[in-house]
């Protein structure tokens with residue numbers, strides 16, 4: 405493990421950790437193990453001198469050419485953009501060749517959503533099946549540089565799977581806190597297989613998050629939730645990769661699910677840095693979509709919108725947490741998102757929106773994504789549901805270019821898919837009360853398996869019937 409004191413100077417100046425609150429703005433050394441501002445408790449972000457705007461054209465060529473290189477740093481869709489990362493050149497990186505995920509056309513989703521064209525950037529194609537890997541590579545690299553021996557996180561399942569994998573690669577001990585019975589069996593299986601110490605807690609994700617922040621006060625323990633600004637640094641490269649895939653033409657809208665709000669914060673930071681670098685001339689509107697039963701930021705945004713002046717960039721005082729968040733999209737079943745301030749700042753600066761969608765809308769949007777031949781988990785489908793809603797409201801115009809970020813792979817939650825298509829997907833699967841019932845979701849695009857006799861004729865008959 406590398407001794408932190410042997411670090412050479414970063415090649416593009418000295419990065420700092422800075423409090424984002426304008427009334428504070430305190431800066432801290434990059435090697436201080438802090439997660440929030442020690443002065444005011446505000447969120448921290450990494451500020452590093454960026455390459456000059458004059459270098460923008462050279463950077464584009466350099467990043468592109470690395471895609472053909474076999475160097476492990478170039479094989480990673482995160483480290484390929486290392487000029488904008490706060491690490492020195494020879495840092496001993498921990499990588500699983502993350503990033504470089506596909507951008508797909510989704511014509512059926514476009515039609516369903518009421519727009520001419522829609523593209524889906526599939527972050528579920530990362531090594532552990534979710535976007536978390538792009539942030540975990542930088543976060544675990546920083547843990548190694550700091551000499552941490554144990555990395556920890558609270559999770560709704562994907563962060564833990566990703567952290568467990570990267571910790572194993574780095575030879576670090578990994579402990580994760582999960583809300584018992586509230587994460588999918590496949591995500592849990594991943595964490596077990598990657599060798600993490602899995603602690604199932606009585607309570608929800610927000611309880612796990614509170615607890616893990618206390619645990620991370622121990623000096624040898626490093627916290628890998630997205631409150632950690634080094635996670636955000638890796639995740640912001642998705643913005644660079646996306647715009648490169650769009651041939652440097654900025655889409656009008658980028659749409660992303662909202663849970664703990666790390667992803668939206670990271671994309672916002674990425675786009676803003678690209679603008680500062682002269683790589684893009686304007687920001688895409690960043691739109692964040694939450695599930696109706698777990699939508700504290702959408703609620704705040706709705707209240708704010710009534711007061712917000714069009715050119716306002718200020719962040720309101722407080723977010724009211726949802727005590728008992730509910731959604732079948734378990735990845736985003738979060739009532740008290742830790743990074744809401746950063747995310748909201750990016751939404752406001754880019755003139756985007758934060759809205760919520762219903763369970764029915766999520767489920768049908770997910771099936772529609774499937775019809776385009778693309779498999780994602782329920783949380784990711786909030787995006788297409790949200791685009792449909794924003795298009796119906798006239799905020800997204802039919803001819804505008806739209807990209808949705810799919811955050812996790814379909815195989816992360818196959819039970820949900822199976823229940824949807826068999827007509828047994830229920831908001832309250834354990835409901836005993838006959839009056840309220842289990843609240844089944846009536847899938848508009850159900851596709852249940854059929855029981856067919858084992859003969860050629862029976863199968864051909866079935867095919868004919870289904871064609872008509």
Ligand code: F0G
Nearest residue numbers: 559560562563663664665666667811812
């Ligand atoms: N989509 C998926 C598949 C996720 O796993 C998450 C978050 C989100 C969207 C929301 O992203 O939190 O950055 O706003 N999952 C976390 C976890 C909370 O523990 O795996 P966010």
